Amino acid sequence: MATITDVALAAGVSRATVSYVLSGKRTISEPVCQRVREAVESLGYTPNAGARALATSQTKVLALMARFLSDEFAPAMLEFIRAVTDGARDLGYDTLLVSDEDGVAALRRLAASRMVDGIVLLNVGENDDRLPVLTEIDQPSVLIGSPGDPAGLMVFDLDFRSTGRLMVRHLHAFGHRELVLVSQPRHVVDRGGAYVWRLATGAKEMADRLGVTLHRHHAAASQPDVGRQLHDIFDMHPDATGILLNNEAAAAALPFVLRERGLRAPDDVSVIGRYSDDFARAFSLPFTAIDSAAGELGRRAVAQLVGAIEDGAPRDAHLLLPPVVIDRGSVAQPPQP
Amino acid sequence: MATITDVALAAGVSRATVSYVLSGKRTISEPVCQRVREAVESLGYTPNAGARALATSQTKVLALMARFLSDEFAPAMLEFIRAVTDGARDLGYDTLLVSDEDGVAALRRLAASRMVDGIVLLNVGENDDRLPVLTEIDQPSVLIGSPGDPAGLMVFDLDFRSTGRLMVRHLHAFGHRELVLVSQPRHVVDRGGAYVWRLATGAKEMADRLGVTLHRHHAAASQPDVGRQLHDIFDMHPDATGILLNNEAAAAALPFVLRERGLRAPDDVSVIGRYSDDFARAFSLPFTAIDSAAGELGRRAVAQLVGAIEDGAPRDAHLLLPPVVIDRGSVAQPPQP
DNA sequence: CTGAAAGCGCTTACAG
DNA sequence: CTGAAAGCGCTTACAG
Numbered sequence: 021m022a023t024i025t026d027v028a029l030a031a032g033v034s035r036a037t038v039s040y041v042l043s044g045k046r047t048i049s050e051p052v053c054q055r056v057r058e059a060v061e062s063l064g065y066t067p068n069a070g071a072r073a074l075a076t077s078q079t080k081v082l083a084l085m086a087r088f089l090s091d092e093f094a095p096a097m098l099e100f101i102r103a104v105t106d107g108a109r110d111l112g113y114d115t116l117l118v119s120d121e122d123g124v125a126a127l128r129r130l131a132a133s134r135m136v137d138g139i140v141l142l143n144v145g146e147n148d149d150r151l152p153v154l155t156e157i158d159q160p161s162v163l164i165g166s167p168g169d170p171a172g173l174m175v176f177d178l179d180f181r182s183t184g185r186l187m188v189r190h191l192h193a194f195g196h197r198e199l200v201l202v203s204q205p206r207h208v209v210d211r212g213g214a215y216v217w218r219l220a221t222g223a224k225e226m227a228d229r230l231g232v233t234l235h236r237h238h239a240a241a242s243q244p245d246v247g248r249q250l251h252d253i254f255d256m257h258p259d260a261t262g263i264l265l266n267n268e269a270a271a272a273a274l275p276f277v278l279r280e281r282g283l284r285a286p287d288d289v290s291v292i293g294r295y296s297d298d299f300a301r302a303f304s305l306p307f308t309a310i311d312s313a314a315g316e317l318g319r320r321a322v323a324q325l326v327g328a329i330e331d332g333a334p335r336d337a338h339l340l341l342p343p344v345v346i347d348r349g350s351v352a353q354p355p356q357p
Numbered sequence: 358m359a360t361i362t363d364v365a366l367a368a369g370v371s372r373a374t375v376s377y378v379l380s381g382k383r384t385i386s387e388p389v390c391q392r393v394r395e396a397v398e399s400l401g402y403t404p405n406a407g408a409r410a411l412a413t414s415q416t417k418v419l420a421l422m423a424r425f426l427s428d429e430f431a432p433a434m435l436e437f438i439r440a441v442t443d444g445a446r447d448l449g450y451d452t453l454l455v456s457d458e459d460g461v462a463a464l465r466r467l468a469a470s471r472m473v474d475g476i477v478l479l480n481v482g483e484n485d486d487r488l489p490v491l492t493e494i495d496q497p498s499v500l501i502g503s504p505g506d507p508a509g510l511m512v513f514d515l516d517f518r519s520t521g522r523l524m525v526r527h528l529h530a531f532g533h534r535e536l537v538l539v540s541q542p543r544h545v546v547d548r549g550g551a552y553v554w555r556l557a558t559g560a561k562e563m564a565d566r567l568g569v570t571l572h573r574h575h576a577a578a579s580q581p582d583v584g585r586q587l588h589d590i591f592d593m594h595p596d597a598t599g600i601l602l603n604n605e606a607a608a609a610a611l612p613f614v615l616r617e618r619g620l621r622a623p624d625d626v627s628v629i630g631r632y633s634d635d636f637a638r639a640f641s642l643p644f645t646a647i648d649s650a651a652g653e654l655g656r657r658a659v660a661q662l663v664g665a666i667e668d669g670a671p672r673d674a675h676l677l678l679p680p681v682v683i684d685r686g687s688v689a690q691p692p693q694p
Numbered sequence: 695c696t697g698a699a700a701g702c703g704c705t706t707a708c709a710g
Numbered sequence: 711c712t713g714a715a716a717g718c719g720c721t722t723a724c725a726g
Contacts (some may be wrong), residue, residue, distance in 0.1 A: 023703055034713045039705055049711060066469035070410030074718045079407065086490050088439055089566065094639065095431040102425055105456050117454040191651030242639055251703035276613065301433065302579055360719055371697045376721055386695060408719035411702045
């Protein structure tokens, strides 16, 4: 492998000059530039990343700390991973994907060994045990998902409370007065999945304000349980005319359940969900939904992180992305009694 | 951040001694060991990865080159990613996730900059343009998926030809004599997805050998097209009693289609699929299937790669994992006419 | 059993 | 406009 010394020798200049030609941090005369570039080209020279990192204290690598939770939905997860890696690459960074069981130890290890310039935390929970570590380390970090106390942290998340409000308002506007919300299973909340109760809280707020009856339920994160539970929920609330979904498995199961009950959306029941557009496409879910916006959240989080790394951008940023309804026609006026 | 010099000073020894205590490459007297360890502990010392890489020419990082294809099934993809990162971590390596559009350029960049010790290629196609690059670079690499010409490469894949044979043999053993194979869409084949025709070829071979009629079809990779096509296929072959699935979207859609036609598996029709166990679980697919074995393939590929990195294990290895049927009870004797 | 020193391949003040 | 040299933080022959 060619080193900078090889290039310098070939071009008849010093190593410093080669370095400056490559970085552009100094004006170099055109003929010298030319010779250096040719040497670089013919030797196929690429700077050694380790040496550069040692000299500059910059690795140009970001860590993406993911948690593979068995009840986390794979398509959503992959969308975030993809958004982060693509976003990073566009800004000149590579991404180290870390999924250690022990997130705290992994965080310490990466930070102390200076393998990365910054860290993206995925699946952040209400009382995430990784958060205290973030203040101990030198590298800036950004969270995707909302912790209970976001003070001093850079947080990017969908505004789940507004999402809940918007879902209810949307159905109310079409004339619905009795609704059901189907959330992720309770243990997701217990684990720190604050988005579940945030959305539920927002929905309840708006329901109270508008005088709408809202029944809140949790359902399983996989078949066949979720299907059975959906049937139970329908049985329990025969007068409800609208369904809010904050549970991907329920969204995937609902078309089955509707068919089994001989119901159609939106003729018999209106449906509005909250899940990713990719997910909707893959399963062709026919429901109006609020997009999880993994792509935008991932990219914006990375942009903020890189800003913090490169020009010490404010480390206290909070983006709660406003919800946007993607209309797939599953919401209409309730059937006339 | 503490450096090795800080530790040496605190322990009253040379930097070399600290290094040897940590690496264990030299016998150090117990008292000295003790002092060094205490200093390491109290200073929270972790070696600088860049400096170590520069000194040893080892980064302890693997690259995972993934391709995010729009028609690739996310759950399967994530399983491979997870298997590779977990497998790597268990062997002391971190994983750089790379998904550049231009895989060839990315490969060259990573190799030349010495950011990684080895490379895992995912989604390898029949005539993958990244393969020629592998011979130019210094780092060993391993493929998951089968290229047309595997000579001199380390390849790990499910034995799709045997899989096709096994599926037919399995159904034949239960008495089925007319079968339908539903494969991934044709453009997956065109793109180099050799596993599609490998499975189809194996199935045809066995069908011919056993005197079984086999109808081969391609179907779309998403709803609602795939559902419609399944109906068409049923209409086309009213006497077929068994279905082979090599298409995840078709597997996910089949329960709908069966219900719509008033059919049940295995009473009316026997079904055997090929997809990952995780996928089956998430969607509670009730079909007997051959597991994609992403977990095992990923881990074994990484183990082989690390072997090649660390003790120059043979660079010419080929693992075609034999298919295993996971019985979920969707195959039985055909209905009596 | 331990240390002084060279070297890994870069970048960047410092000097001209 | 360019170069000689120091330094980044490690590891590892070499020497004792």
